[in-house]
Amino acid sequence: MSTQNKDLANAIRFLSIDAVQKANSGHPGMPMGMADVATVLFKYFLKFNPKNPNWINRDRFVLSAGHGSMLLYSLLFLTGYKSVSLNSIKNFRKLNSICAGHPEYHPGTGIETTTGPLGQGIANAVGFAIAEEKLKNNLGKKIINHKTYVLAGDGCLMEGISHESMSLAGHLKLKNLIMLFDNNSISIDGPTSLAVSDNYKKRFESYGWDYILINGHNYKDIYKALKKVQNAKKPTVISCKTKIGFGSPNKSGKASSHGSPLGVDEIKLVRKKLNWKYKPFLIPTKIINSWKQIGKNGIKLENKWNKDNKNNKNKIKKIFETKFINTLKKEKIEALKNNKSLATRKSSELALMALTKNNKILVGGSADLAGSNNTKTKFQNVVKPGQLGGNYIHYGVREHAMCGIMNGISLHSKLIPYGGTFLIFSDYCKPSIRLSAIMKQRVIYVMTHDSIGLGEDGPTHQPIEQLSGLRSIPNLNIFRPADRIETIECWELALRNTKTPSVLSLTRQNLEPIRNKYFNTNKCSYGAYEVLRTKNKINLTIIASGSEVGIAIDVSHKLAKKNIYTKVISMPCQEIFDLQNNSYKKKILDETKNKVSIEASTTNNWDKYVGKYGKKFGINDFGKSAPYKDIYKFYGLTSENISKEITKLIKKNEN
Numbered sequence: 216m217s218t219q220n221k222d223l224a225n226a227i228r229f230l231s232i233d234a235v236q237k238a239n240s241g242h243p244g245m246p247m248g249m250a251d252v253a254t255v256l257f258k259y260f261l262k263f264n265p266k267n268p269n270w271i272n273r274d275r276f277v278l279s280a281g282h283g284s285m286l287l288y289s290l291l292f293l294t295g296y297k298s299v300s301l302n303s304i305k306n307f308r309k310l311n312s313i314c315a316g317h318p319e320y321h322p323g324t325g326i327e328t329t330t331g332p333l334g335q336g337i338a339n340a341v342g343f344a345i346a347e348e349k350l351k352n353n354l355g356k357k358i359i360n361h362k363t364y365v366l367a368g369d370g371c372l373m374e375g376i377s378h379e380s381m382s383l384a385g386h387l388k389l390k391n392l393i394m395l396f397d398n399n400s401i402s403i404d405g406p407t408s409l410a411v412s413d414n415y416k417k418r419f420e421s422y423g424w425d426y427i428l429i430n431g432h433n434y435k436d437i438y439k440a441l442k443k444v445q446n447a448k449k450p451t452v453i454s455c456k457t458k459i460g461f462g463s464p465n466k467s468g469k470a471s472s473h474g475s476p477l478g479v480d481e482i483k484l485v486r487k488k489l490n491w492k493y494k495p496f497l498i499p500t501k502i503i504n505s506w507k508q509i510g511k512n513g514i515k516l517e518n519k520w521n522k523d524n525k526n527n528k529n530k531i532k533k534i535f536e537t538k539f540i541n542t543l544k545k546e547k548i549e550a551l552k553n554n555k556s557l558a559t560r561k562s563s564e565l566a567l568m569a570l571t572k573n574n575k576i577l578v579g580g581s582a583d584l585a586g587s588n589n590t591k592t593k594f595q596n597v598v599k600p601g602q603l604g605g606n607y608i609h610y611g612v613r614e615h616a617m618c619g620i621m622n623g624i625s626l627h628s629k630l631i632p633y634g635g636t637f638l639i640f641s642d643y644c645k646p647s648i649r650l651s652a653i654m655k656q657r658v659i660y661v662m663t664h665d666s667i668g669l670g671e672d673g674p675t676h677q678p679i680e681q682l683s684g685l686r687s688i689p690n691l692n693i694f695r696p697a698d699r700i701e702t703i704e705c706w707e708l709a710l711r712n713t714k715t716p717s718v719l720s721l722t723r724q725n726l727e728p729i730r731n732k733y734f735n736t737n738k739c740s741y742g743a744y745e746v747l748r749t750k751n752k753i754n755l756t757i758i759a760s761g762s763e764v765g766i767a768i769d770v771s772h773k774l775a776k777k778n779i780y781t782k783v784i785s786m787p788c789q790e791i792f793d794l795q796n797n798s799y800k801k802k803i804l805d806e807t808k809n810k811v812s813i814e815a816s817t818t819n820n821w822d823k824y825v826g827k828y829g830k831k832f833g834i835n836d837f838g839k840s841a842p843y844k845d846i847y848k849f850y851g852l853t854s855e856n857i858s859k860e861i862t863k864l865i866k867k868n869e870n
């Protein structure tokens with residue numbers, strides 16, 4: 216067994232070495248060190264089908280230590296995935312090659328998630344494991360019975376997100392989650408002892424994980440550990456003591472093998488030491504065939520699963536059926552019957568009440584703010600130890616992990632995760648939000664208490680620059696609804712946009728309704744639309760979002776008494792508005808020279824809408840601790856002050 220495994224592992228090593236050397240860029244050390252562990256995992260334990268990378272019951276393999284991407288690409292090529300060819304590997308780190316510097320998620324390729332920012336893969340893996348448990352509960356153990364393996368390094372475990380994610384995983388006793396810890400004690404700067412003196416065993420056991428320490432280059436040790444975790448009762452860390460750059464006479468066990476090519480001369484020495492007599496990128500037919508056979512064994516596994524579950528295909532299909540649109544249309548009609556002042560967080564809760572009543576693919580949650588975010592309904596069951604089939608997760612005060620876990624839930628299948636916190640704490644979430652945008656995942660972030668309307672909690676809890684920061688992320692929709700109807704429509708858009716994550720920015724304070732008529736059309740789908748016009752011929756456009764639309768309407772009425780006629784534009788989503796055709800955008804924006812914006816946030820997102828003759832009402836400072844109406848008055852965000860300033864603006868522009 217050892218001789219054959221050695222050859223298989225060396226194929227990984229040399230593909231990785233050669234690709235990094237050809238690119239003159241990359242990280243050879245980790246693939247060289249973890250090749251033995253990966254070989255045993257893929258050969259004897261991992262359940263996968265290279266001909267159908269989307270098989271729902273496949274084991275998930277997550278490379279959290281994404282800099283070691285050549286390990287993954289080598290495995291995909293060797294086992295027969297069409298997504299990665301030898302030519303792809305030769306073009307490692309080149310433009311448009313699937314073999315990017317760090318793994319980039321592509322559906323149906325075997326690359327399960329985008330990693331690179333260390334620790335993210337651990338959170339994703341927890342999400343995969345939760346999704347597996349949920350589907351298992353709904354579909355049965357015969358249909359869903361797979362595992363999630365995550366390969367993490369020392370750097371992953373230094374990141375705070377690893378602590379947050381592993382703590383929750385241990386609490387939930389996610390027994391089908393296995394971490395392969397590349398415990399090589401080396402980081403980019405040198406030995407990890409420069410910055411870390413953790414007792415890993417005690418650390419992981421304190422989370423509620425099992426801990427197994429092995430020699431990561433001993434095939435019997437690796438096999439024995441992986442065999443043991445097949446029947447685990449809790450999540451397990453297999454700590455693999457490895458040598459980074461294994462096989463390199465001068466760079467093995469050193470930081471010099473971490474993030475740079477080994478160099479031509481050193482590679483010659485590695486070939487000699489490991490008795491690899493073949494030219495760069497040449498893998499002997501015998502070894503190639505052995506790897507291909509491993510892939511073929513995976514095909515047999517799915518074929519058997521399909522045979523065993525031929526009568527369950529409709530059952531699988533049915534669980535992912537959605538009726539969101541009809542549900543929310545009914546909710547709009549109901550909202551108009553009870554048209555009263557509501558906080559948009561409450562409006563969101565009412566929408567979720569309808570959505571979660573007969574739905575199995577929405578998975579909600581909150582970072583210890585369920586009662587404030589209004590994210591949990593009476594129709595949801597809590598995910599907890601021994602009862603993992605629920606659809607609501609108490610993430611605890613772990614905002615970063617929550618969002619990384621939601622990415623994993625979304626990636627796993629067609630489940631739709633949403634999670635809540637205060638908008639101010641989106642700063643803790645942003646790395647994971649950015650990744651959901653990169654990966655085009657339908658993940659919904661419910662961010663409440665979205666302005667100085669938060670009130671007395673003061674500037675540490677009042678978001679000012681957060682909306683602007685989130686709006687700067689490509690492929691992310693920021694929805695800021697102005698009333699219950701808009702909130703329903705924004706939820707509809709968030710659910711319809713299957714390749715775009717969404718942020719729902721919601722108020723703590725009550726808002727008066729701005730819509731009192733039913734429209735079959737989703738008005739928010741235009742990103743911006745007219746809600747009020749005080750005269751056919753107008754000389755001012757007022758644009759606002761969320762809680763400030765009500766102020767804009769009040770301003771409009773006040774100005775009409777001064778013979779200044781306006782239209783009010785609600786702009787719940789700048790990103791969607793920017794995608795509209797030019798004629799529509801001109802209709803909204805170019806009817807008047809005079810334009811103003813109102814939003815209780817930083818003003819730097821509004822220049823492109825108000826133009827050079829316009830004026831922006833907002834806040835370019837931190838907030839204050841006081842009742843929210845007093846804070847709005849302090850910053851001049853009242854209808855009285857704004858109408859006064861607009862009158863001055865119009866007089867100035869007329870002159």
